[in-house]
Amino acid sequence: MTLEPATPQVAAQSPAPRPLGLRVALPMAVLAGLALLVALPPYGLWWLAPAGVALFAAAVHRRRLRSGFWIGSLAGLVLFVPLLVWTSFSAGWLPWMLLSFAQAAFMGLMGLAFAWVSPLVDRRRWAWPIVAGLLWVAMEAGRSRAPFGGFPWGRLAFSQDDAPALRLAAYGGAPLVTFAVAAAGGALVALAWRAWRPTPRVRRPLAPVLGFALAAAALIAGPLLAPITQPGGETATIAIVQGNVPRLGLDFNAQRRAVLDNHVTGTEKLAAEVAAGRQKQPDLVVWPENSSDIDPIRNPDAAAVISRAADLIKAPILVGTVLRTDKPGDIENAGILWNPVTGPDLDQKYVKQHPVPFAEYMPLRPVARLVTDKVDLVRNMLAGDHPGILRAGPVTVGDVICFEVAYDGIVRDTVTSGAQVFAVQTNNATFNEAEARQQLAMVRLRAVEHGREALMASTVGVSGFVGTDGRVHDASGFNVAAVMVRDMRLGATTTLATRLGRWPETAMVALAVVALAGALPLRRRRRTTNDDAEAR
Known part of the structure; x- marks a missing residue:
C-alpha cells in the first residue's frame, strides 16, 4: 500500500487574505x-x-x-x-x-x-x-x-x-x-x-x-x-449686536475705531427701538470678540463711547476687547462686562484661556527666531486662568471666545461653574463664511451637550441663538450689520454628558x-x- 503525502495541513494554513x-x-x-x-x-x-x-x-x-x-x-x-x-x-x-x-x-x-x-x-x-x-x-x-x-x-x-x-x-x-x-x-x-x-x-x-x-x-x-434636556422656565432677554466691519480681511486690524463705532451705532439703534416700544428691553447686550480692539480700560475715548451705548440701552454690555498689559507686546483677549452709569466691572472679566499658537502667540519663540525674524510680528497673547463666568443681573453667562468652543473642557467648565446660557464671542472678519458656519455647528453641539441655550456673536456673521435641541434661531447673514433680540431660557439641570465630563x-x-x-x-x-x- 502506497501512502500519499499529507498535504491538507498545508492547505489549512492558508496565507493571510490580501488587501484591496x-x-x-x-x-x-x-x-x-x-x-x-x-x-x-x-x-x-x-x-x-x-x-x-x-x-x-x-x-x-x-x-x-x-x-x-x-x-x-x-x-x-x-x-x-x-x-x-x-x-x-x-x-x-x-x-x-x-x-x-x-x-x-x-x-x-x-x-x-x-x-x-x-x-x-x-x-x-x-x-x-x-x-x-x-x-x-x-x-x-x-x-x-x-x-x-x-x-x-x-x-x-x-x-x-x-x-x-x-x-x-x-x-x-x-x-x-x-x-x-x-x-x-x-x-x-x-x-x-x-x-x-x-x-x-x-x-x-x-x-x-x-x-x-x-x-x-x-x-x-x-x-x-x-x-x-429642556431648559428651565425662567428667561432673560438678550440682544446680539453684529456691527460688521468696513472691509473683510487683514485690513480689520487697521479699522479698530470704525469697528467699535459700528457696534456702538448698532446698540444705539436698538436703544431707539426699545424707547419706541418696537423692541423688548434687553437684560444683556452681547458684542463679539474684537468689537473694541482699542483697549477701553486705557483709552478714555473708547471707554466714553461704550459707556454712552450702555447708558442708552440701559443694560450691561458684554464687550469683546483686547487689553494691553504693563509689559509691552503682551495682550489679553477678553470679554468684559460694561454696566450703565458705573462702566466696566473688572470683577466680571473673562480672559481667553486657549490662545491660538502661531497666530495669537508664538511657541518656542527663541527657536523660531533663528529661522525668521517675522515671528516677532506675532504678539504674545496671555492665557486666562479661570472659566468665563460673568454675572449680569438676572443671568449668569458662560463666556467662550472664538476657537475655544471646539475644546470640550473649556465649555464644560463654564457649566460646572454655574453658567445658565453660553455666549460665544467670535471674530470671523479675517476668515470667511465657511469658517463661521463650521463654528456655529460647534455651538449647536455644545447647546445639546450641556442642556444650555447658546448664542454666537460675530463681528461679521454668522450670529444667532441656539436652543437646547440644536436648532438655530434668528441667524444673521454674513458680512452685514444686524441686531437680534430673543428671550433665552435659563438652564436649570445638567446633562449626563456634563456630569461625566x-x-x-x-x-x-x-x-x-x-x-x-x-x-x-x-x-x-x-x-x-x-x-x-x-x-x-
Whole structure:
C-alpha cells in the first residue's frame, strides 16, 4: 500500500487574505476624504460621514503599516487642505499647509492603527463597528491636545449638527457622537465586506449581513429616540449686536475705531427701538470678540463711547476687547462686562484661556527666531486662568471666545461653574463664511451637550441663538450689520454628558488601546502562518 503525502495541513494554513489593490484603495481614500469634507459645514451632507469612515477603513484594511499610514494621510489631506483654507486668508499659504499636513498626519496614524487591527476584525467581524468607533475617538482625542494644545477642527461630531446623532451629545459629549458616526461607518464596511462574494460559488449566511445593516441604521437613525434636556422656565432677554466691519480681511486690524463705532451705532439703534416700544428691553447686550480692539480700560475715548451705548440701552454690555498689559507686546483677549452709569466691572472679566499658537502667540519663540525674524510680528497673547463666568443681573453667562468652543473642557467648565446660557464671542472678519458656519455647528453641539441655550456673536456673521435641541434661531447673514433680540431660557439641570465630563472619552481611548493590544497575538499568528506556508 502506497501512502500519499499529507498535504491538507498545508492547505489549512492558508496565507493571510490580501488587501484591496492600490488602484482601488487610493481612489477610495480620496473619496473618503471628500465624503468627510462635504459632511461638514458649509456643505452639511452629514449622512456622508459614515460613508467616509467606511471608505477609509476599507482602503487601509489588511495593508502593511507603512501603507496604512500613507493612505490614511492621503485621505486626511483631501479633508483638511480645503477644510482649513480660511486659515490662509490671514496667515498665508505656509501656515495653512503646515496645519493641514499636521492634521493629516493624525489621519495617517489612524490608518496605521486600522491596518494593525485588521487580523482582529477579520477574525471577529462583529467587532468592526466597535473598533472603528474607538479608533476614531482616540485619533480625535490626540489631535485635540497635541501639538501645542491641539486643534479639534473637523471632528466627526461637528458634522452632525442636523443629524439625529447630535442628540447623543447630551449623554457623552462630542466623543460619543463621533463614536456613533464612526461605528456606523464600521458597520457599513463590515456589511460590504461580508456581502461581497469573490466567487459566485461561495454562499454566505444572510444573518450577519442583515445584522450589520440594522446596526448601521440604528446608529444613524436610532438617536432620534433619545430625549434631550429642556431648559428651565425662567428667561432673560438678550440682544446680539453684529456691527460688521468696513472691509473683510487683514485690513480689520487697521479699522479698530470704525469697528467699535459700528457696534456702538448698532446698540444705539436698538436703544431707539426699545424707547419706541418696537423692541423688548434687553437684560444683556452681547458684542463679539474684537468689537473694541482699542483697549477701553486705557483709552478714555473708547471707554466714553461704550459707556454712552450702555447708558442708552440701559443694560450691561458684554464687550469683546483686547487689553494691553504693563509689559509691552503682551495682550489679553477678553470679554468684559460694561454696566450703565458705573462702566466696566473688572470683577466680571473673562480672559481667553486657549490662545491660538502661531497666530495669537508664538511657541518656542527663541527657536523660531533663528529661522525668521517675522515671528516677532506675532504678539504674545496671555492665557486666562479661570472659566468665563460673568454675572449680569438676572443671568449668569458662560463666556467662550472664538476657537475655544471646539475644546470640550473649556465649555464644560463654564457649566460646572454655574453658567445658565453660553455666549460665544467670535471674530470671523479675517476668515470667511465657511469658517463661521463650521463654528456655529460647534455651538449647536455644545447647546445639546450641556442642556444650555447658546448664542454666537460675530463681528461679521454668522450670529444667532441656539436652543437646547440644536436648532438655530434668528441667524444673521454674513458680512452685514444686524441686531437680534430673543428671550433665552435659563438652564436649570445638567446633562449626563456634563456630569461625566471626560470619562466617556477616556474610557473609549483606553478600549482603543486594548483593541490595539488584542491584535498583537493575531498578527504574530498570521505572520507565523505565512512563514510556514512559504517554507512549504
